[in-house]
Amino acid sequence: MGEKLSQFWKASDQKESEGKLILPRQKDAEDEIASYASINGGDPAMSCVPCVGIASRSYVNCPTCQGTGRIPREQEKQLVALIPYGDQRLKPRRTKLYVCLAVTICLLMTSLSIFFLFPRSITVLPAGLNASSIGFNATTTSIYLNMTNVLNITNNNFYPVTVVQLDIEVLHQSLVIGKTTMKTLLNISPLQSGQIYYMVASRILDNNTYNICTWTKIKVHNVLLHIQGTLTCTYLCHSEQLAFENYQYVDCRGNATLPHPLHHPLL
Known part of the structure; x- marks a missing residue:
């Protein structure tokens, strides 16, 4: 117990x-x-x-x-808050979509800008003689030739082009017989063409040419002239000079008027 x-x-x-x-x-x-x-x-x-x-x-x-x-x-503004790696706020759903869309839009805008603003050629084509007048001086055996020529200009760009100046030299047998400078303001729309009429006063001092033009027994009275010119154009705050040349025959026996209408190129 x-x-x-x-x-x-x-x-x-x-x-x-x-x-x-x-x-x-x-x-x-x-x-x-x-x-x-x-x-x-x-x-x-x-x-x-x-x-x-x-x-x-x-x-x-x-x-x-x-x-x-x-x-x-x-x-308060110096400390950093820590967010867990698996937090949904760190994984937005459409981030890749927005980034790809922004990159695509930027590339498209850049490509379009380059395509429309890329400089293209401006075509200058002499259309020949439009009118002429002849004068003779038997004392000095000289020929006074006034002729009006036509110049076709085609703008192949997607923006307007302005023609501001035209410089012309006329040569006969490698000698300059006439010059002219014309200040102009011709606006050519995108993918369009325009015409310029210019007149040059020339004087030929050559006995053989004088005899050819005044001899009645000869049926053809043509003089070969070499025309050189420079066309100054401006576009997009940029100036450009376009050189051209042409050979043409002029009837030195009498006056002539030959209209030359503008022919638009096929686009």
Whole structure:
């Protein structure tokens, strides 16, 4: 009987000691939660508390806020917030679509700009004689030739071209017999053509040419002239000079008028 009483007292003492060991631990955890909530200055139920339990001793305070949950106002724009790598905000759905669309639009606009603004040739084509008048001076055996020629200009660009000046030289047997400079302002629309009429007064001092033009026994009275010219055009704040030349026969026996209508090229 005595042995049973001794065992009972030992078991009761053991349970009491175990209860004393367990209760203080729970009290310590509750004190930590209450102290953490009091530091944050809010309701313990609404505050962020560290994990309490088996790993309650394996945490440290945030080095920025020192466990208070608040940062100084002067550091508001200096700190960086960390976002998890798997956050959906870092993976927008249509980023590739927007980037590809922007690149495509830029390439298309660049290609169109190059296509329409790329300089193309301006064609200058002499159309020949339009009218002429002849005069003779028997004393000096000279020939006075006034002729009006036609010049066709074709604009192959997608923007307008302006003709501002025309310089002409007329040569006979490698000698300059006439010059003219004409200031003009001819606007040629994109992919269109225009005409310029210019007159040159020439004087031929050659006995053989005088005899050919005045000899009645000869049925053909033609003089070969070499015409050289320079056409100055402006477009897109740029100036360009276009050179051209032409050989033409002029009847030096009498006056002539030969109209030359403009022939538009096929586009």
